[in-house]
Amino acid sequence: MKLPTSIAEKLALLQDGEKIPFSKMKHIIIESMLENGILHKQIQGRRKTLIYLQNTDKLKDYLGNHFGISNLKNYVEISKRNDLSRADAIAISSDSKLRSIRTFKGFLVNSYDRVECIIKGEKMILYPKEGTFTFIYDFEDLQLSPEITIVGIENPESFRYIREQKYLFSDIHPLFVSRYPQNRDLIKWLQIIPNNYLHFGDFDYAGLNIYMNEYKKHLNNRARYFLPPNVEIILSKNGNRNNYDNQTILFDKKNIIEKDILLLLEIIEKYKKGLEQEIFIMK
Template sequence: MNNLSLAIAKKLLILENGEMLTGSSFNKIQLAKLEQEGIVAIQRIGRTKTRVRLNSEAGLANYLRNRYQIENLEAYVEMLQQIEISGREAQQMASNTKLRTSRTFKGFLVNVIKPIKAKLHGKEIVIEPRPGTFTFIHDYENFEIDKKVLIIGMENPENFRFIELQDALFPKGEKLFLSRYPQTNDLVNWLSTIPNSYLHFGDFDLAGISIFENEYSKKLGEKASFFIPDDIEKRIAEKGNRDLYNKQYVKYNTLKSSDTRLQALIDLIHANKKGLEQEAFIGNGMDR
């Protein structure tokens, strides 16, 4: 039996968690097989670029189970990341859905436009904007920031990278931008322990709203809100993607929200039959 490589497993885990990857992240043969089996959907962007999204959770689960005997993809990835672990032990770990592991790396990425003071283990640190780099908070249980700082979660890595191009979208004042990479619950766990307001900046589509509702709002309550720009109706009408809406419709067509703002956004998406990915907010004509 062949083992699934760590590199491929990590990519599939990202897709399983609702994220998208560029087509170039996979080799052509590998990607073609996944698409042929209905596991992923490929979206073309421009003439040369493509993006890959999970098309069938059940299909992926069956693929992993039947081909690699993997019942728990996240556990499989975590175990392969332990340097001393053997391939056999990793496989045993993956097939046990109830087994829990300790991770070598935990935490999340932070980014700022202007320096922000914080504390780590009670000692003051300064998080500074440094082009080309991000700060990774590993020991997040001992990470503190002023309660007045607005926390903005960026679901897409490119938006997180180019925060300075999107600053005008958000309220003035101190802002700390976060990315939940790797794809774990560490970010939400930390947010649940602090009083700061949390603003979620995700895709303006049914899947993006579902992620916020189920992974953030349920755990954080009223201090969490979904970022909706004033001109969202115009943006969706002019720049929205109908293919994106169609691919998500079967899974999310019954999505409802008790938040009137979010329900209005859901209604708007259905009315236009389009979804809008947050990358549309990263400047105009930018070569990404």
């Protein structure tokens, strides 16, 4: 069992000589400490019971033996940090699993051209060899030239074969980012940087829903949905009727002002089909 931060905070107050109502300290760990004589009760009046500490050395020994905690106040301070690492967890409690810690934050990037960037104050070239991607961990420190357009790829196969889709993006200087692993790191980074965002997803209701709810609502005018010039022709020939029939997501066009979204909705309804983005991979 781990020592909850909320209980540790109260124990730190007891360590400083305060008394705390028992009603605010109800926990199995507190009960164990009372049974072992680490903590004590003081009856005050007919209804109020206070918890207090007589011997700080006993508390220190108990916390060390049961939780590996050598300094209670350090434990409280560090365990409340948002950036708690496994090394920090071990340092304060001899337990790397003190709290659920995301060891791998960040996201994948890919590019078929050299993209200059600055990360943690140093210049770097993003240009993964074919068959590999670059994983950005400290994304908060990643800076790009404002002329770079961030292209979000919805599906893994399309992200893998960006070189076979280069013909689609001849009018921009793109850096491709993957929606997977699916977390909020990518959108956090997109909100930090000034670059425009282009969403390359499936041409169906599900793809539009991902764009509208995961990106557009956070980036507003900096985001737009990617429509290849010939998307209507390809959707009419290669679109999937089941893709349309199985998706029940509805869009209120009154709340949509992006012209390409409105156009795509018209195309989908016209042919009653959906189109997956992998169709544009030219192998």
